[in-house]
Amino acid sequence: MYTLPSKLKLFAIIFMVVGAIGIISGFLTAPSTTAEVKEMMAGHHEEGHGEDHDATSIHDVSDTATTAHDSEEAHLEHTLHQMQNRPWSALYIASFFFFMIALGTLAFYAIQYAAQAGWSPVLFRVMEGITAYLPIASIIIFILLLLSAFHVNHIFHWMDPELVNPESEHYDKLIDGKSGWLNVPFFLIRAAIYLLGWNLYRYISRRNSLRDDTAEDNRWFKKNFKLSAGFLVFFIVTESMMSWDWIMSFDPHWFSTLFGWYVFAGMMVCAITVIAMVTIVLKSQGYLEYVNDSHIHDLAKFMFAFSIFWTYLWFSQFMLIWYANIPEEVTYFVTRIEDYNLPFFGMLVMNFIFPVLLLMNSDYKRVNWFVILTGIVILLGHYVDVFNMVMPGTVGTSWYIGLPEIGSILFFFGLFVWVVFTALTKAPLLAKRNPFIKESKHFHY
Structure with missing residues (x-):
């Protein structure tokens, strides 16, 4: 059995505490009014003032000044929303990044079972330990989606009801055309289906794997084989839909038919990298x-x-x-x-x-x-x-790497390390009854 070193516990706690401070600081330093935005931008912009006071063009000058003022106010309002979105976006990115590592590991684990791979069973408990982060990550990301749905933040631009209201000056015909798919209730229902399906497979496959250690025959392995084959069909469909919903919809006017595969490839390389590093x-x-x-x-x-x-x-x-x-x-x-x-x-x-x-x-x-x-x-x-x-x-040109970005990475990294290495202490690190375990033990070339 694996024993969690006290230094690793301390390491994870320090990262979570420092990360939480960075996240909170990011929210506290975000501007709350356009006046604060103007003050922040004061050092970056120089204002010019004309000297022409021709009496025959007073109306023109007045109209131009009014238009310029309205334009400046609109720009400041837009920048305010971007800056307020920044700590939320940083939190979302880090949350999704570690979530996709756990989900990618689960998919790789299912592939090993479905392929009846002979080289990998000695790594199964490492994979199961990494996927232990999936339930916690799922709760966090669903809460973030709920907060967006209830307009606590505005990182999902298409959720603004004004954009699908034909009578509004902000009406967006393209987004309205996609509203059959991009609407809040259906968005949340889909998210719940994805998360429940992935976590259900994770729970059942882990339970079957542990039962296999004390079984008299291979029935639990066979159950996992069939379950994994079915899960992979569910996964490849829902992973694509998830990538459209949770990532591509940040740019609701744009779409790519390759996007689901693109996110999948990044997810898998991160997952396999973490499996190698933990091993x-x-x-x-x-x-x-x-x-x-x-x-x-x-x-x-x-x-x-x-x-x-x-x-x-x-x-x-x-x-x-x-x-x-x-x-x-x-x-x-x-x-x-x-x-x-x-x-x-x-x-x-x-x-x-x-x-x-x-x-x-x-x-x-x-x-x-x-x-x-x-x-x-x-x-x-x-x-x-x-x-x-x-x-x-979500943030446009108002981005940079600062406290909310670094704090979010540190917090979720600490949480990930804590959860994964704690999960590794819960069961033997060798799936000893797997029918391919002997081949895996003697795997050399």
Whole structure:
């Protein structure tokens, strides 16, 4: 049985406390009035004043001044909403990022069962420990969705009822046309179905796995095999729908038919990276005696493969939209290239160039510290990827990396470490009755 080191507990608690302080500071420092926004922007803008007082153009000057004042007020109001959205967006991004690691691990676990893989059963309890974060992450993200639905924040722009009211000056015909799908009640019902389905599979498969340890036959393994095959069908449909609802709808005028696969690829590479990193940490503490360099090598191969797959999907989505140059589609990338230049291109380096160069060599995939180093860069790169998907639609040009962003990452990282490593103490780290366990123990090449 695994014993949680006291240093790791302290480490997780410190990260959660420091992160919570950062999150709270982010909310407290967000402006509450346009006057505060104007004060914040004072150092960045210079106001010019004309000297022409021609009596024949007093009306023109007056009308122009009124129009300019109204325009400035509208701009300040828009910037205020962006700045108020920033701490909510930072919280949402970090919450979703760690949620997708747990969900991706659950999908990878189901794939191993459905494929009856012989190399991976010694890693099953590591995967089950990581998926233990899924129920908590699900509750947190559903609460955030509820807060948006009840207009506590405005990160989901399409939830504004004025946009689907034909009599309103803010009426948006495109969003109204999508209101059959993008409406709050149906949005929340779908979210509940996704979360219940994923967590139900997680609960039943974990229970069957533990029962298999003391079983006299393979019936619990067979149940998990059938359950996993069915779950994967449910998952691939609901994961795509989830990515449309929870990420793509931040830009409600834009859509991509590749988006569900794109989010899936990022989710899987993050999940496999975390499986490898947790395995290496446990191995360094003297646990997982049957895990060898060949297992780490296989995990690193999956990290490499899904990094290539992610890049393929990114380029396919980007190239087709950019080449077609249709205004309502290409605007998505123009906004990110102009306003998010560094994170947009930096993400490509971290998610493609860096892992390809480091993991191309087969020998490097067996070097634990090398896999950890690559994993850290991959995880940071995919956090930036989620950042790029969310921030332009919620915060626009008012973004930067500060207290709410760093605090949110630290808090959810601490919570993730606490939950995962605590879950690992609840059961033996070897699924000893799995019919493929002997093959997994002696896996070498």
